[in-house]
Amino acid sequence: MELYASVRTIMKIAVLDDYLDSARRLADWESLGAGAQVSFFREYLADDDARAQALAPFDVVVAMRERTPFPAALIERLPRLRLLVTTGMRNNSIDMAACRTRGIDVCGAPGSPDSAGATAELAWALILALFKRIPREHATMVAGGWQSAMPEPLAAKRLGVAGLGNLGQRVARVGQAMGMDVVAWSPNLTDARAAEAGVARVDKHTLFATSDVVSLHLVLSAATCEVVDAEAIAAMKPTAFLVNTSRAGLVDQQALMRALRDGGIAGAGLDVYPEEPLPADDPVRGLPNVVLTPHLGYVTPQNFGAFYCNAVEAIAAWAAGQPIRVLNKLGMAGDGRTR
Incomplete structure (x- = not known):
């Protein structure tokens, strides 16, 4: 120094x-x-x-x-x-x-080095909470009640993984172990890369239209901003869930809120939000078909x-005059971009 x-x-x-x-x-x-x-x-x-x-x-x-x-x-x-x-x-x-x-x-x-493992675990916690209706059943039990709904099994359901990098592959492997049909899509995913992960590559429309749950694992960039657009959300089954442990900017938030309020999809598991910390009066807090966590994936x-x-x-x-891991050197990828 x-x-x-x-x-x-x-x-x-x-x-x-x-x-x-x-x-x-x-x-x-x-x-x-x-x-x-x-x-x-x-x-x-x-x-x-x-x-x-x-x-x-x-x-x-x-x-x-x-x-x-x-x-x-x-x-x-x-x-x-x-x-x-x-x-x-x-x-x-x-x-x-x-x-x-x-x-x-x-x-x-x-x-x-293994932080992706924690995020994959949280994604699966949200998936299971949605399929097994855990928050609702917990609230019913605390209130003195008993069974209020019939939870769905995951076996034979389709898991759509958007983004098949390290994290997406971890999520896919758990789905395979659960007996799910796992498919994947991302803007640059190839058949060869999907085959290496043991999953089938499908196009974007097919992923959203046929999956029973879609889990997002894409990096937010100019190319992926709101890549989950109104068309993709509208293509989803009314019984399907969307899980986002990546970045809120990947999703058209207005389209998602409409689908959640109007029954366009069954529900969502969200760990990321357009504004964080999430304001106390944000409407998403009042929706009965969401499971919310406070950006815990990497925590x-x-x-x-x-x-x-x-x-x-x-x-x-x-x-000491010897800076390390400098990110704003001239010519670095992403230099000068803001979100």
Whole structure:
């Protein structure tokens, strides 16, 4: 940290969106030395004015994934900011080009190598909760009742996997073990890649029109924004479910809400939302045919421990004048994009 000490005596570090108050105990922040002053923010800073006011005194900001966006307008209001560390190695909510123009390094802090396993588990928790009507039966039991519905078996049902990468393949394998007919689609999926995963590739319309449950595992990009459009949702069976543990931006939210309210589909399991944290008065909270979780897919002690330990490592390397895992170098893919 000698380079930094020659510029300022104290390095002020903000750790954002620490909802569960876990960052302090999951990494050795004291290893950064007496010259590092770390502040942990549990509460979400809801708008750019609040963010600019709260973060103006800080030299370093640690962002948890895409929870807090950093557009150019906000970056211009943070005169002391010199290092922005994002957990994970991709963040579409940071204007990388604006940071580079201001001389701000953006460094990644990877998570646990097996974080996809946790997200796949959550996807299956939502699928099972929907098919077995667990929230409804739990509420009935708590209220003093007994059986209120007849749950459906999964065997012989069709699972449609949208996105057959590492995570999608994990979800597909569980479906196969359940005796489901598993099919897959993504914009770039080939027959050969699908065959390697032991599933059949179908076109987009067929996936949505014939599946009893569709689980989304696509990366959000300009090409996949609202790829689950009104036409795809309208093609789904009225008995089918949609599960999204990926990104809310993949789905036309208005079309989804209409289908949920009007019986166009049977229900949805959602872990991701257009605005997070989900507002208390958001209409989706009042729908009887949804199972909601608060973006838990990647939230595990192992993953967050890796995130924060790697964030500390990135800060120490930058302070020593040798930044690592820099994401906003010239010519990097995705440079300058915001979500």
